[in-house]
Amino acid sequence: MKYKISANVIRRLPRYLRRMTMLERQEVEKVSSTELGERMGLTASQIRQDFNCFGGFGQQGYGYNVKQLREDIGGILGLDRTLSAIVIGAGNLGRALIANFHFSSYGFCLEAAFDTDPALIGTSVNGTAILNGASLEAYLTENHVDVAVLTMPKGFAAEIARLLVRRGVRGIWNFTGTDIDADLGDTVVEDVHLSDSLLTLGYYLRGVS
Amino acid sequence: MKYKISANVIRRLPRYLRRMTMLERQEVEKVSSTELGERMGLTASQIRQDFNCFGGFGQQGYGYNVKQLREDIGGILGLDRTLSAIVIGAGNLGRALIANFHFSSYGFCLEAAFDTDPALIGTSVNGTAILNGASLEAYLTENHVDVAVLTMPKGFAAEIARLLVRRGVRGIWNFTGTDIDADLGDTVVEDVHLSDSLLTLGYYLRGVS
DNA sequence: TAGATTGTTAATCGATTAACAATC
DNA sequence: TAGATTGTTAATCGATTAACAATC
Numbered sequence: 001m002k003y004k005i006s007a008n009v010i011r012r013l014p015r016y017l018r019r020m021t022m023l024e025r026q027e028v029e030k031v032s033s034t035e036l037g038e039r040m041g042l043t044a045s046q047i048r049q050d051f052n053c054f055g056g057f058g059q060q061g062y063g064y065n066v067k068q069l070r071e072d073i074g075g076i077l078g079l080d081r082t083l084s085a086i087v088i089g090a091g092n093l094g095r096a097l098i099a100n101f102h103f104s105s106y107g108f109c110l111e112a113a114f115d116t117d118p119a120l121i122g123t124s125v126n127g128t129a130i131l132n133g134a135s136l137e138a139y140l141t142e143n144h145v146d147v148a149v150l151t152m153p154k155g156f157a158a159e160i161a162r163l164l165v166r167r168g169v170r171g172i173w174n175f176t177g178t179d180i181d182a183d184l185g186d187t188v189v190e191d192v193h194l195s196d197s198l199l200t201l202g203y204y205l206r207g208v209s
Numbered sequence: 210m211k212y213k214i215s216a217n218v219i220r221r222l223p224r225y226l227r228r229m230t231m232l233e234r235q236e237v238e239k240v241s242s243t244e245l246g247e248r249m250g251l252t253a254s255q256i257r258q259d260f261n262c263f264g265g266f267g268q269q270g271y272g273y274n275v276k277q278l279r280e281d282i283g284g285i286l287g288l289d290r291t292l293s294a295i296v297i298g299a300g301n302l303g304r305a306l307i308a309n310f311h312f313s314s315y316g317f318c319l320e321a322a323f324d325t326d327p328a329l330i331g332t333s334v335n336g337t338a339i340l341n342g343a344s345l346e347a348y349l350t351e352n353h354v355d356v357a358v359l360t361m362p363k364g365f366a367a368e369i370a371r372l373l374v375r376r377g378v379r380g381i382w383n384f385t386g387t388d389i390d391a392d393l394g395d396t397v398v399e400d401v402h403l404s405d406s407l408l409t410l411g412y413y414l415r416g417v418s
Numbered sequence: 419t420a421g422a423t424t425g426t427t428a429a430t431c432g433a434t435t436a437a438c439a440a441t442c
Numbered sequence: 443t444a445g446a447t448t449g450t451t452a453a454t455c456g457a458t459t460a461a462c463a464a465t466c
Contacts, residue, residue, distance in 0.1 A: 008433070010412055014405035018388075032447065044447095045435050052449060060448040061442040077408050078415035092308060096301030097403075106407050146414060171414045173407060179227075190410035192403065194306075196223035198315050198382060199286050201399035203219055205355060205380045206287035217457070241423065253423095254459050261425060269424040270466040 005053050012050055013077055015040065020070035032063035079107040083171070084145050088160060089152025090115035090130045093175060097149060098125045108147065112139065115152075136160075140167035147171040154178045161189075214262050221259055222282055224249065229279035241272035288316040292380070293354050297369060298361025299324035299339045302384060306358060307334045317356065321348070324361075345369075349376035356380040363387045370398075 019040060023031060033044035040047075051057050051064075057072045058064045074080070085108045087094045094113060103110045115121060116133040123130050131139065139145075140163075148169050150157060154176040161182045164172060172189045174180060180189055228249055232240060242253035249256075260266050260273075266281045267273045283289070294317045296303045303322060312319045324330060325342040332339050340348065348354075349372075357378050359366060363385040370391045373381060381398045383389060389398055 006433075011405070011409060013412070014402070014408040017408070018402075018404070034447085043435060045437095046433090048448065048450085049434075056449060058448050059442060060440070061446045063447065077412050079411075081415055083411060083414060092301050092305030096305050099301060101403060103407075106404055107411055108407065147410065171410050173410055188410060188413045190406055192401075192406055193223070193227075194310060194401065195227070195315055196220070197399055197401055198312075198317070199223040199226070200220060201356065201380050201382055201397060202288075202292060202316055203222070203286050204397045205292060206290055215457075243423085252459060254461095255457090257424065257426085258458075265425060267424050268466060269464070270422045272423065 009050050009053055012042075013073055016047075016050070017070065017073045017077065020066055020073060023066045024070055028066050030063045030065055031069075033058070036064075077107070082107055082109050083147055084109050084111050084143075085147040085149060085173075086111055086139075086145050087113040087128070087149045087151060088133070088136070089113075089150065090117070090120050090125065091151065094149070094151035095125050097151065098128050111143065111145065114139075137163060137167065140164070140169065145169050147173060149173045149175070151175045158182050218259050218262055221251075222286055225259070226279065226282045226286065229275055229282060232275045233279055237275050239272045239274055240278075242267070245273075286316070291316055291318050292356055293317070293352075294319050294356040294358060294382075295348075295354050296322040296337070296358045296360060297342070297345070298322075298359065299326070299329050299334070300360065303358070303360035304334050306360065307337050320352065320354065323348075346372060346376065349373070349378065354378050356382060358382045358384070360384045367391050 019036070033047040036042075037044040037047055048058075051069075054072070054076055057069050085103060087098055087110065090098070090113045094115070098110065098113055110128055113125070113128050113130045114133045114136050115130050120130045121132045145167075146169070148160075148164050148171070150160065150172060152160070157174070157176040157178050157180055161172060161180045161184070165182065165184055165187045170187055172180065172184075172187060174189055174191045175194075177193060177195060179191065228245065242256040245251075246253040246256055257267075260278075263281070263285055266278050294312060296307055296319065299307070299322045303324070307319065307322055319337055322334070322337050322339045323342045323345050324339050329339045330341045354376075355378070357369075357373050357380070359369065359381060361369070366383070366385040366387050366389055370381060370389045370393070374391065374393055374396050379396055381389065381393075381396060383398055383400045384403075386402060386404060388400065
């Protein structure tokens with residue numbers, strides 16, 4: 001990794017990984033940049049350029065070995081170095097993630113969830129305990145947490161974010177739909193703006209109609 | 210709208226809309242491209258270029274009127290032309306969207322949800338009825354549906370997508386995490402790949418550590 | 419009018435695509 | 443070896459940034 005990789009390339013890596021996993025499941029052994037490009041709607045050139053940001057994984061005259069490529073891309077994304085995660089807010093969305101999202105497939109270990117609803121505290125979802133939200137700060141002082149998943153109501157986002165940053169949480173996966181304005185130091189925030197996604201869909205639909 | 214607007218610009222529109230809504234709530238009356246750029250991490254030039262794709266909403270020497278600009282951007286996104294939507298799959302994720310996502314704020318009317326779980330069929334969430342999944346096709350022949358939200362297990366994605374396309378559903382908001390390979394005609398698919406988002410976050414976190 | 423800030427054209431920068439020599 | 447396909451350099455294209463005249 002000679003220099004800074006552009007965000008465009010980084011955001012394509014998970015797509016490549018997904019496609020490789022799919023091809024592997026179909027027991028495809030090798031793939032050329034041309035084939036891959038056709039399947040993914042990219043040019044062969046772009047694919048080769050992307051991979052060469054990281055040193056090139058192919059073999060001239062042959063193409064790319066699917067299994068090898070999946071492992072290489074997984075390595076770049078760091079799937080082998082597990083990060084710890086907690087979910088804050090165990091409402092429908094939080095529970096949907098806990099129950100259905102395969103954190104472990106993406107290099108994360110989901111350690112606990114937090115909520116303030118007495119009916120939820122003490123229960124567990126899919127093996128993940130729901131702890132009392134009031135104990136969050138204490139938990140963070142005793143346990144190392146890399147990433148917090150924010151699935152509680154947006155009104156608490158700023159306050160919780162400050163707490164997380166103060167306690168050394170380095171990543172925030174933000175589902176609240178608000179931008180977090182708090183001073184984040186070098187904590188990284190990844191926003192999931194569902195409304196942006198739906199509005200974009202709506203734009204294209206209305207444009208056609 | 211003289212020519213085709215680039216996807217980059219379109220994807221920034223919802224962000225502008227959000228920022229305008231926020232400023233309006235703060236009772237800010239006008240904003241210049243410079244101020245807006247600072248708040249949003251964009252250059253003033255880019256903002257003016259973006260808006261001028263649609264004809265320019267500002268006033269020289271003054272800036273942009275917040276309320277007016279929000280309305281104009283909402284107009285471009287077509288918030289005034291309501292589209293009908295259904296949710297397919299009323300598990301945690303589906304119910305999270307039904308209960309917490311403000312479809313109406315984004316120009317959508319959520320008409321119904323579908324599931325195959327007998328314990329859910331006949332119940333309703335937040336005023337939205339959960340209907341029998343088996344009746345989906347019949348429903349689609351009798352009701353005009355613009356957008357289907359896919360929140361059921363990914364195994365059904367391809368089959369349901371074909372049904373939707375066949376019955377004239379023009380937009381699919383896909384939460385299943387699989388790419389839909391079916392022949393989609395001119396049905397528009399917007400994928401919400403949560404794993405891509407988390408993998409990207411992980412990449413940046415691991416790079417720093 | 420003078421000051422501010424847009425709308426818009428021109429310049430720059432970066433990302434994508436094309437081309438081809440290297441090599442399996 | 444001949445064919446295929448990569449890695450990599452060069453060309454193109456598009457998006458962002460800078461500059462400034464128009465104008466409120």
